[in-house]
Amino acid sequence: MHPIQINVGWRIRGRPLLQDVSFEVQAGETLGLIGPNGSGKTTLLRLLAGLEKLKQGTVYLDHRDMSRMSRREVARTVAFVEQQVSTEERINVYQAVSLGRTPFLSPLRPWALEDEQIVACALHDVGMSQLANRAWHTLSGGERQRAHIARALAQQPEILLLDEPTNHLDIRHQLSLLQLVEHLPVTVIVALHDLNQAMMCDRVGVMEDGRLVDIGMPRTVLTAARLRQTFGVHVDILQAPGEANTVMRFRQAL
Ligand SMILES: Nc1ncnc2c1ncn2[C@@H]1O[C@H](COP(=O)(O)OP(=O)(O)OP(=O)(O)O)[C@@H](O)[C@H]1O
Numbered sequence: 001m002h003p004i005q006i007n008v009g010w011r012i013r014g015r016p017l018l019q020d021v022s023f024e025v026q027a028g029e030t031l032g033l034i035g036p037n038g039s040g041k042t043t044l045l046r047l048l049a050g051l052e053k054l055k056q057g058t059v060y061l062d063h064r065d066m067s068r069m070s071r072r073e074v075a076r077t078v079a080f081v082e083q084q085v086s087t088e089e090r091i092n093v094y095q096a097v098s099l100g101r102t103p104f105l106s107p108l109r110p111w112a113l114e115d116e117q118i119v120a121c122a123l124h125d126v127g128m129s130q131l132a133n134r135a136w137h138t139l140s141g142g143e144r145q146r147a148h149i150a151r152a153l154a155q156q157p158e159i160l161l162l163d164e165p166t167n168h169l170d171i172r173h174q175l176s177l178l179q180l181v182e183h184l185p186v187t188v189i190v191a192l193h194d195l196n197q198a199m200m201c202d203r204v205g206v207m208e209d210g211r212l213v214d215i216g217m218p219r220t221v222l223t224a225a226r227l228r229q230t231f232g233v234h235v236d237i238l239q240a241p242g243e244a245n246t247v248m249r250f251r252q253a254l
Pocket of ligand 1: 037207
């Protein structure tokens with residue numbers, strides 16, 4: 001599996017969107033990325049997915065310099081579920097998820113039974129097996145979201161990048177997705193707005209104005225002082241009876 005080493009900056013028309021963002025992710029770890037709107041989470045994920053060309057700094061995927069990897073190699077390693085993804089409307093769910101196998105197919109390696117099994121497994125993991133034959137345009141927002149995640153899983157990536165994956169999902173599917181992600185044998189970087197969900201990650205990185213201002217265990221990072229400074233909110237950190245995890249309750253800072 002691929003540990004990730006990141007040391008990047010990113011500018012657009014002279015404006016720095018990422019500045020000296022430097023961290024490592026261990027193989028199999030789930031890293032939550034949090035930060036206010038516009039703090040650079042999506043920009044960072046797009047760089048790591050190879051959708052933006054790296055101009056400043058380096059990204060190493062399993063000790064390989066990402067800028068020297070072909071698009072196909074990156075696609076075999078990294079799967080990215082974007083916040084707003086468009087999918088060709090005239091296909092069904094099975095076909096949409098099958099697209100995740102594209103980086104592995106070639107004239108010498110055509111579609112095979114193995115691919116069918118991987119797609120079926122990905123659909124099962126997101127609870128979409130029953131909807132495999134449904135036309136894409138008939139899906140709800142949450143069902144589309146789950147199908148996009150299934151497509152990423154069908155890619156069998158070493159690294160899974162998720163940009164606010166729970167934002168269209170009902171509470172049951174939010175929890176099942178997070179549990180699924182937690183138990184996958186892959187390295188995950190997930191941008192989240194729900195700080196209680198961030199508590200479930202192995203570590204949390206905090207983005208502020210294009211900088212990574214903190215990274216560490218959720219309980220160490222998500223302190224009242226940090227949330228007041230970064231998000232401008234007061235937080236009460238509550239210990240739920242009989243629960244190992246704490247729960248956060250927010251009030252707007254004056
Ligand atoms: N192509 C672009 N051209 C100009 N500015 C951009 C571009 N892409 C992103 N930005 C700006 O970069 C900043 C960071 O955006 P980004 O989408 O990475 O933030 P984010 O942390 O993911 O925000 P959100 O929580 O709202 O999704 C924002 O101010 C955004 O307007």
